[in-house]
Structures are given as C-alpha cells and as structure tokens.
Amino acid sequence: MDTLNELLGGFAAAMTWQNLIFAFLGCLLGTIIGVLPGVGPVAGVALLIPLTLNLDPTGSIIMLCAIFYGTQYGGTITSVLLNTPGEASSAITTIDGYAMTKVGRAGAALTLAAVGSFVGGTIATIGLVAAAKPLGELGLLVGPPEFFALMVVGISLLVALAGKSMVKALISGALGLLISMVGIDPVAGAPRFTFGMDRLLDGVSFVAVIVGVFGLSEILSHRKNAETPLVHAPGLRSLLPTRTEWRRSAPAMARGTGVGFGLGLIPGMTGSVSSLLSYAAEKKFSRFRNQLGKGAVEGVAGPETANNAHANAALIPLFTLGIPASPTIAVLMGAFLQQGLTPGPSLFTEHSDIAWAIIASLFIGNVLLLLLNVPLVGLWTSILRVPTPILTALILLFMVIGAYTINFSVFDVFVMIGFGLLGLALRNLDIPLAPMVLTLVLGPLMERSLRESLEISQGDFSVFVNRPISAVLIGLGVLIICSPLLKFRKPKALTEDPEA
Amino acid sequence: MTTESLLTKPERAIRVAPSVLAGIGTFAAVGVYVLASSVGLGLWTSLGPGPGLFPFAMGGVLVAMSALWLVQELRRPSERAEGIDRGLVIAVVVSLVLLASVMDLLGFQLSMFLFLLYHLKLRGRRTWVSSLIIALAGSVGAFYAFNYGLNVALPVSAFAPLN
Structure with missing residues (x-):
C-alpha cells in the first residue's frame, strides 16, 4: 500500500505541466538521436545533459530518462525502413523489419515494434516499482563498506564490457579512473594531477569528457560515406497490422519481455544482447520460426520488446543499488550525480519524492512514445533527409554549447576538443570506450567509500568481509572478475555485442 | 607457385x-x-x-x-x-579551437555564426541562402533561445557594438 501511495505521489509530481513538457521533449530528442545513425545513445544523452543543468533535479532526470528510452524507440525506424540500425540494440530488427518493408508492410512493422516497446517498457517499469521498496530499504543497512562493495560489483562489469580484448578494456578503465582523479582528493584534500592549473582543482568536467570521447570523436572518425538512400515513410493507412499479425506478435512480445527484463537486471548486459537473444528465442520457440528472416512479425516484435524491457529493467540496478548496467546508464548516473543525487539504496530514503516522480514519469514516457512514434513516422524519416554537413554543423553547435555551459567557461570547450582527439585515438587503436565511462563515473565513488571504510576500521581491511552484505557483494564482484578465467562458454551474442 | x-x-x-x-x-x-x-x-x-x-x-x-x-x-x-579522413579531423579540430579562442572576445553570436558558415558554406558546399539561414538560427537564434528561454547565459562580446 505504501508503494502504491508513493507511486501515486510520484504521478502527481510527474504530471505537472513542466515535467510533462520535459518528458515530451526528452521523448522527442531521444527519438531523433535514435533515428540518426552515427549518434549513439551514450553521446546523445551526454550531449543533452547541459540542457538540463539549470532545471530542477526531478525535471532534469525525467528528461534524460525520456531521452534514454526514446533512443530505443527511434533506433527501430531506420532498422525497418533503411536496413540501417539507428542504434546497436535495434540491429537484429533489420533482418525481418526490412524484409517486411520490401513487401509493403513497413507500417505494420513499425506499429508492432512500438507496441512491443510499450509493453516491454511498461512491464519492466512495474518490476522497478515492485523492487524499489524492498531494495530501497537496504539503504538503511548500507555504510561505506557496503557501498564500496557495491562499487566493486559495478566496476567488475568491465569484464562484460571488455569486447574483444581484456588488456585494452583495462587500459580504457584505468584511463577513466585516472581522469576522474584529477582535482582535489576527496578525503585528504590534496590536489592531484592538476599541473598547477587552478581550473583543474574541481576536476575535469564529466560532461565535457563524455561529449568529447563519445560525441566529437564519432564525428572525427566519420569515413567518406555514400549519400543516405531515399526513405519513404509509410502512409497512415498502412500502419495498422492485420489481425493475424497481432495474434502472431503477442507471444513474441511476451517472450521478448521475459528475455529483456531478465537480462536488463544483470549488470553488464547491453540492450543488444537482449534483442539478439530474443531473436534466438523466436528461432527456437516460435510456431512460425521457418519464416524468420523472410519478414516474420515475430522477428520485429520480439527483439523490439526485449530491448525496451531491457532499457527499463536496467534502471532497477541503478535506482536501487547504484550500479550502472550499461555505458548509457553510466552517463545517466553521471547526470544524477551532477544534480546532487546519488543513485543507490539511499536514493529512496533521502530523495524518495524525486525517485518516485521519475518512476512515474517512466510510465508516462512510454505512453508518450507510443503516441508520438508511429503517427509521426513521416517526421522522423524526414530527419534522415537532412544533408550530413548540416547535421554535423548542428551537432557541433550543441557540443560547444553543452561543453561551455557546464561552468560557463571556454576552458571546458578545449577539454572537450582534447578528449575528442583522445576518443579518436582510442577508436583507431580499437580500444573500447565503454569501460572508460564506467570507471569515470564509479571510480571517485569507489575511492571515497574505500577510504572512508578504512578510516572507520583504522586501516583494517577485514571490515569488508566481516559485514555480511559487503562480504556477499565483494564475493560476487570477485566471481564476475574471475569469470573469464573459469572459461565459461560465452554466448555468441556477448562476443559479438556491438555496444561493448 | x-x-x-x-x-x-x-x-x-x-x-x-x-x-x-x-x-x-x-x-x-x-x-x-x-x-x-x-x-x-x-x-x-x-x-x-x-x-x-x-x-x-x-x-x-x-x-x-x-x-x-x-x-x-x-x-x-x-x-x-x-x-581516418585527416582533412575532416583538421578542419573540425582547428575550427573548434579557433571558435573557443575567440568566443569570449567576439561573443557567441558572431563567432558561432562564422563557425557555422565555414562548415555549411565552405566545407559543406550548401547554398548561400540555406547556409546563412542555418548559421543565423544556430548563432543568434540559439543565443536568444538559451539566454531567454532556458536562462542559460552564453558569452557576449567584449566589444559592446558586436552584441
């Protein structure tokens, strides 16, 4: 009952006209980012953080969350119409989505994807509501040692995000941690790696680093591509699926929800893994599996439901434990920290009103996206007709404004340029960027909690194993870190994960 | 063989x-x-x-x-x-460095207008009309939208007549 009351309170706060506008704008911008090939959700969310810095924390996080799951919806449109995934987790949708487009069923594919996304997203949010209270109560039991143990679990995800080379992932992770250590040391107050520059005493701006490493480097690494092919938006009349298509999609959506929700809870799994495994589930269990690859609705409804269920379920470890499950969620966590909110067990005890308003806004955002996405498909496809030089110029404009407005200083614009070049070098050396963003966000929290714990225990490390919660969590983290040594067979979806 | x-x-x-x-x-x-x-x-x-x-x-x-x-x-x-496309890297990085160097002096509106014009007209080879419209919207338009709409102050020029 308590949970329901708090959720209702959250709805009351989320449904003020300002917060509805923020949710609407977030959905709109997220869809645009999802539609644009080349601007991934990590860079997209980071790029738009500065727009939200002057908003109140609730409005700001509502908008950023809406941007985050808006990208999941938007990515589908180009997958279906162009055979080009707008973002990685929609890649598998191209197979049957584009096949449906070729036989004139693009409209139905987009509608089923949007409905599937809505179903998956909404059910996962209900899961978040159910998990919030019991896990949030953990907040009362969490001291610095338990918090450190949670951060160990978070950092151990680096193993899952390593991609092809663990050596390169560790280099990326170490760089992220080192960047996060620039500035005044959080416990002793000593300046570290500031090179005598006063501007670096507060550290390097998180937003400038992320926008540079993920956004600017993306632009700098563009190859000379062919022109974007002409896209035709399906007419409004063709958007309605037939009764058979609805009937066939329902079980696929149910399976997709299960796969996406389950995997979303596991830190380190990205949305791409969910959609790939959902497709695999359809191949195994669907009654129409022999039609997969030839334009089967199950191949669209399943993966699209899974990636949105995943996106919303991945917010559960963030909200309740403070563990970012993917690079985009790590950026989102950075935005929480910028607003003075620390996601994790204490969020529901210290800022319960904000947390519930954000959860309520997830329901609202899913409805808004369903209403916006399909009927406005013509508008989304027209974005793809904007010539590349214009898009590049506008994205650069946003990057400069974004970097400048963090501290109202051109110094951060230079920081962004520098990190853009670093990102370009890392991309060229095939070093994954995901571990860097993870350690950049979690590193300072981990260091602070480690040092606070050891101050409490007067330097005695047994404080981490004598307390049951921290002992279990540290054991879990160590198990995750050691998992590559145990040579478990890695699912193909993980080794080929484009988001890692 | x-x-x-x-x-x-x-x-x-x-x-x-x-x-x-x-x-x-x-x-x-x-x-x-x-x-x-x-x-x-x-x-x-x-x-x-x-x-x-x-x-x-x-x-x-x-x-x-x-x-x-x-x-x-x-x-x-x-x-x-x-x-990598070195031409693109040099053009983007040098233009960004120049923009950041003169933004406090010339103000956001003029420096961003010139920056966008360079990327749209000189590099992107768009028409004069579309280049000018987008450059004006992205500089003067963005300045007013951020300053008055979002209450986010973008830099003004050190020379009053340029504002």
Whole structure:
C-alpha cells in the first residue's frame, strides 16, 4: 500500500505541466538521436545533459530518462525502413523489419515494434516499482563498506564490457579512473594531477569528457560515406497490422519481455544482447520460426520488446543499488550525480519524492512514445533527409554549447576538443570506450567509500568481509572478475555485442 | 607457385603498426608518470590509504597492460584500422579551437555564426541562402533561445557594438 501511495505521489509530481513538457521533449530528442545513425545513445544523452543543468533535479532526470528510452524507440525506424540500425540494440530488427518493408508492410512493422516497446517498457517499469521498496530499504543497512562493495560489483562489469580484448578494456578503465582523479582528493584534500592549473582543482568536467570521447570523436572518425538512400515513410493507412499479425506478435512480445527484463537486471548486459537473444528465442520457440528472416512479425516484435524491457529493467540496478548496467546508464548516473543525487539504496530514503516522480514519469514516457512514434513516422524519416554537413554543423553547435555551459567557461570547450582527439585515438587503436565511462563515473565513488571504510576500521581491511552484505557483494564482484578465467562458454551474442 | 614467391623469404619479421606502437608507448609513459607522481602524493597514511594509492594502482595497470599489449602485438599484430579522413579531423579540430579562442572576445553570436558558415558554406558546399539561414538560427537564434528561454547565459562580446 505504501508503494502504491508513493507511486501515486510520484504521478502527481510527474504530471505537472513542466515535467510533462520535459518528458515530451526528452521523448522527442531521444527519438531523433535514435533515428540518426552515427549518434549513439551514450553521446546523445551526454550531449543533452547541459540542457538540463539549470532545471530542477526531478525535471532534469525525467528528461534524460525520456531521452534514454526514446533512443530505443527511434533506433527501430531506420532498422525497418533503411536496413540501417539507428542504434546497436535495434540491429537484429533489420533482418525481418526490412524484409517486411520490401513487401509493403513497413507500417505494420513499425506499429508492432512500438507496441512491443510499450509493453516491454511498461512491464519492466512495474518490476522497478515492485523492487524499489524492498531494495530501497537496504539503504538503511548500507555504510561505506557496503557501498564500496557495491562499487566493486559495478566496476567488475568491465569484464562484460571488455569486447574483444581484456588488456585494452583495462587500459580504457584505468584511463577513466585516472581522469576522474584529477582535482582535489576527496578525503585528504590534496590536489592531484592538476599541473598547477587552478581550473583543474574541481576536476575535469564529466560532461565535457563524455561529449568529447563519445560525441566529437564519432564525428572525427566519420569515413567518406555514400549519400543516405531515399526513405519513404509509410502512409497512415498502412500502419495498422492485420489481425493475424497481432495474434502472431503477442507471444513474441511476451517472450521478448521475459528475455529483456531478465537480462536488463544483470549488470553488464547491453540492450543488444537482449534483442539478439530474443531473436534466438523466436528461432527456437516460435510456431512460425521457418519464416524468420523472410519478414516474420515475430522477428520485429520480439527483439523490439526485449530491448525496451531491457532499457527499463536496467534502471532497477541503478535506482536501487547504484550500479550502472550499461555505458548509457553510466552517463545517466553521471547526470544524477551532477544534480546532487546519488543513485543507490539511499536514493529512496533521502530523495524518495524525486525517485518516485521519475518512476512515474517512466510510465508516462512510454505512453508518450507510443503516441508520438508511429503517427509521426513521416517526421522522423524526414530527419534522415537532412544533408550530413548540416547535421554535423548542428551537432557541433550543441557540443560547444553543452561543453561551455557546464561552468560557463571556454576552458571546458578545449577539454572537450582534447578528449575528442583522445576518443579518436582510442577508436583507431580499437580500444573500447565503454569501460572508460564506467570507471569515470564509479571510480571517485569507489575511492571515497574505500577510504572512508578504512578510516572507520583504522586501516583494517577485514571490515569488508566481516559485514555480511559487503562480504556477499565483494564475493560476487570477485566471481564476475574471475569469470573469464573459469572459461565459461560465452554466448555468441556477448562476443559479438556491438555496444561493448 | 611462381619463381618470385620461391625466391622471396617468408616474411618472419613481425610488423607492428607504427600507430599501435605509438599508442602502447604513450600509455606506458603515462603509466610511469602516474606511478612516479602518486608516490609523491603519499600511498598510505596513519588513517589508511593516502591520496596516491588509487592513482598508483592505475599507473601500475597502465604499465602492465601496455607491456602485455606489446607482447600480444609482437606475437600476432592486430589488423590495421581503416584510415581516418585527416582533412575532416583538421578542419573540425582547428575550427573548434579557433571558435573557443575567440568566443569570449567576439561573443557567441558572431563567432558561432562564422563557425557555422565555414562548415555549411565552405566545407559543406550548401547554398548561400540555406547556409546563412542555418548559421543565423544556430548563432543568434540559439543565443536568444538559451539566454531567454532556458536562462542559460552564453558569452557576449567584449566589444559592446558586436552584441
């Protein structure tokens, strides 16, 4: 009952006209980012953080969350119409989505994807509501040692995000941690790696680093591509699926929800893994599996439901434990920290009103996206007709404004340029960027909690194993870190994960 | 099999791409620098870990991983990455550096207008009309939208007439 009351309170706060506008704008911008090939959700969310810095924390996080799951919806449109995934987790949708487009069923594919996304997203949010209270109560039991143990679990995800080379992932992770250590040391107050520059005493701006490493480097690494092919938006009349298509999609959506929700809870799994495994589930269990690859609705409804269920379920470890499950969620966590909110067990005890308003806004955002996405498909496809030089110029404009407005200083614009070049070098050396963003966000929290714990225990490390919660969590983290040594067979979806 | 291939010795010398070598060298150098400076910061205090402990560990990781990477490359060099469009990199980076250098002096509106015009007209070869409209919207329009709409102050020029 308590949970329901708090959720209702959250709805009351989320449904003020300002917060509805923020949710609407977030959905709109997220869809645009999802539609644009080349601007991934990590860079997209980071790029738009500065727009939200002057908003109140609730409005700001509502908008950023809406941007985050808006990208999941938007990515589908180009997958279906162009055979080009707008973002990685929609890649598998191209197979049957584009096949449906070729036989004139693009409209139905987009509608089923949007409905599937809505179903998956909404059910996962209900899961978040159910998990919030019991896990949030953990907040009362969490001291610095338990918090450190949670951060160990978070950092151990680096193993899952390593991609092809663990050596390169560790280099990326170490760089992220080192960047996060620039500035005044959080416990002793000593300046570290500031090179005598006063501007670096507060550290390097998180937003400038992320926008540079993920956004600017993306632009700098563009190859000379062919022109974007002409896209035709399906007419409004063709958007309605037939009764058979609805009937066939329902079980696929149910399976997709299960796969996406389950995997979303596991830190380190990205949305791409969910959609790939959902497709695999359809191949195994669907009654129409022999039609997969030839334009089967199950191949669209399943993966699209899974990636949105995943996106919303991945917010559960963030909200309740403070563990970012993917690079985009790590950026989102950075935005929480910028607003003075620390996601994790204490969020529901210290800022319960904000947390519930954000959860309520997830329901609202899913409805808004369903209403916006399909009927406005013509508008989304027209974005793809904007010539590349214009898009590049506008994205650069946003990057400069974004970097400048963090501290109202051109110094951060230079920081962004520098990190853009670093990102370009890392991309060229095939070093994954995901571990860097993870350690950049979690590193300072981990260091602070480690040092606070050891101050409490007067330097005695047994404080981490004598307390049951921290002992279990540290054991879990160590198990995750050691998992590559145990040579478990890695699912193909993980080794080929484009988001890692 | 041709005579040429019989005469040519099998290529045993392993070629590590210069860019990869430069990368490994840079990461190792950064690691060594971090190791050295973190010792100066203090690794341990009477209260537990000092400010230098975490950086020291990270410096160690960087040096160790760079060495491992070098060994991996010597055994089996990685495939060469596709070349980057150097013209694009230079154009974007130099124009951004110039923009950031003059933004406080000329103000956001004029400096961004020139920056956008360069990318739209000179690099992008758009028409004058569309270039001017987009450059004006992105500079003057963005200035007013941010200053008055979002209450976010973008820089004004040091010379009053330019504002």
